[in-house]
Amino acid sequence: MAPDLIVRGLRVLTGGTVRPASVHIRGGTIVDVAGHDDVPEGCPVVDTRAGAVVMPGLCDAHVHINEPGRTEWEGFETATRAAAAGGVTSLVDMPLNSIPPTTTVAHLEEKARAAEGRCRVDVGFWGGAVPGNAGELIPLLEAGALGFKCFMVDSGVAEFGHVAEADLREALAVLAGTGAPLLVHAELPGPIDAARAAIAGLDPRTYAAYLRSRPREAEDQAIALLASLCEATGATAHVVHLSSATALDILRRARDRGAALSAETTPHYLHFTAEQIPDGATPFKCAPPIRERENREALWAALTGGLIDLVVSDHSPCTPELKQLEAGDFDAAWGGISSLQLGLSIVWTDARRRGIPLERLPDWLCRGPARLAGLRRKGEIRRGFDADLVIWDPEASFRVEPPLIEHRHKVTPYAGEELHGVVEATYLRGEKVYERGSFPGEARGRWLKREG
Template sequence: MAMYDLIIRNGNIVTADSIVQGDIAISDGKIKEISVGKTLEATANKEIKADGKHILPGIIDTHVHFNEPGRTEWEGIETGSRSLAAGGVTTYFDMPLNSTPPTINKENLELKRAASEEKAVVNYRFWGGLVPENIKDIKELHENGVIGFKAFMSPSGITDFNHVDDITIFKGMSEIASIGSLLAVHAESTVICDQLAEEKQSQNKRSAKDFVESRPIISEIEAVRRIISYAEATGCRIHIVHASSRKVVKEISEAKLRGVDITVETCPHYLSLTIKDLEEKGGVAKCCPPLRDKNEIEDLWLAVAKGEIDVIASDHSPAPPSMKEVVNGDYFKAWGGISGAQSTLNVMLTEGYFNRSLPLEKIVELLATNPAKRFGLYPHKGSILVDSDADLTLIDLNESFVLEEKDLFYRHKQSPYVGRTFKGMVTTTIVNGNLVFDNGYITTPEKIR
């Protein structure tokens, strides 16, 4: 009789294509056998009974900002990766900015890698930055394993990570295309946002509504149209991050029909939070692009259902509470970034599966399979297949809970989702065959809550 490290018994195995009941056997960090419809005749050092639960490929969060090295008072790799594990995430892509120094050359990448090797409890990959001063470093970053490159078309808010002008981004895209990599883009128009913000503030209009109106959807559309034209000219593959409206997604869908190699992500907060939440919750719900109204949420869900969205990622961008405070009603000064890495799957289950009948298979496609395919990790990740990495997320759809501050693993226990009732619960997270989260506790290297 075969002997394995771990067997998961009698779970509902969910992939992008199907849901089947079966057993999964794991050894040496890999899935070794899958038995569908019948009991696997084997033994293991450890068994997990998954009766009534669903087993998903481990979630891949393609967009997080862990502020290490240099800004660990914001969020470190240790606390950030633990929060991901608690949310069912088994792999994350760390953005090049908000750490000091930013990941814009090989030396800085090695600093990030060393910190991650020591502290991360889940798998990780790194984005390299595209900034005006580092086009010469792009090839070396690619050769040293970055998953792709990230550029801002408008100011990032971080002084050591400059946004790119049109000439820089065009030259950068030409270089990225030549090495076969990909560029992720924060697409908002500097001209539109800066001019509208200056106008608002000069009139002492600084409310939540004023801030949102200073970063309108047309700003995203203008920037997306521009970057698409550069992609068509350079042949560079592009990925538009955190689209806040289906109007933005429409531009991308039309480009796909023309043959542009482009994908788009949105975030859980654009699928669940509105301007009203920003007004009521304050700075903890501020982000860029900003939250939109309820009609935009419903339109985005329609885009999800119709397959117009490729990836859903958290854009976890934390900061200390003092930086998130809205002082004297001035929403322009508070830091823009949502702490949400722990709640992505919860939002998708509650708002998608339960409230809008989005199939679990579609959720797996958006959170695991599509990211793995787009970024060259499939089939080792984003799948449940023999020889795939044993990265798995177990959920119980019969459980509900109210998210409380004490449940958060972030360095700063703040999130716009605190107080929200979620349906469906992550019970277990397995990374490379190792149990890292189980029933509320981080289980590696020691039991932590």
């Protein structure tokens, strides 16, 4: 079929390699990936600069948009602008921190209405698994939810309860055989409660006290329990925002036994270390916490070794007031780091420093998350896939300054950092949605529903 647009370059990331190629697009779909000069006469061609890379648009499968209900924290318009500016062409919204949470079909429909007409990139939704809603899970899948998220520990918001072992087992049993994953915030309350006694009397402004309040054991024990339930039920589960490196062996052993258990980590666990976080610096607060340098190195080894499957932002914004910036109180501050717009640059900056080649990025940032979410047309530059592309310069760098940030709120622990990897343009289904600070066209993002 004749293309109606061609994007070509000398460095196109396709099929696990970087090579000169032309991406042939028709009606927003990739119809061919051909040689650089294999271009039919008369077809419009976008020629990228010599140093630029053409990569699949990122899929960020862990984003809290908070609309409706907490739109003062973030919203579909601001979040999807940030996404487009960061080369993210599809994202999946988390079921909590919006009000209502996405735990029933009616709530999913309410969220979809809130998103309609406001999104600059494609958006899907995870449903929520909470105590007592096991009967809602299949109807939610049928209504378009891509899978589910649950918490094994307090979620931080009253309207999204956390599951006990029996609830978790029930949700996994319901989902077994559907192919839809259960995403799990894997920390158990026991070790956290025990730690609370141990840190009583410590200054809540110190990062050391915060780190001790969320020990690795909370993650390790949760992942061990999840793995056993996963094996018992045959369901597919996924550990979100893995931070504890001591959980990696538990994960490896479970997978060796055949458990369908995958894991993600986030840019902040791969970039920062506990040792560098100043006391009172609450922009760094997230749960589980950013841990020690040696922990970070083990996460990188697991990522490059394939044990950690993918990297997503866990973009979790709030108002600046809730970050308690003045008081610097880690105990009182909202936990969450916003990096939807910066994920590509952060991961690339650290990968580049470590001598990891560009070719590794699409599996972690594009294909891996798209597969988790069951998005069969996303995450690859390949015939039959959506023409979602990010054109970026891996050698160019920029300083993270608040005015550049498109998130609703500009508080970020990355402020002042020099990052490599500048996004030049983003294409969603063959149409340009971002170019060097501007957002051409209307908000034309679609709802990505579960495919049967």
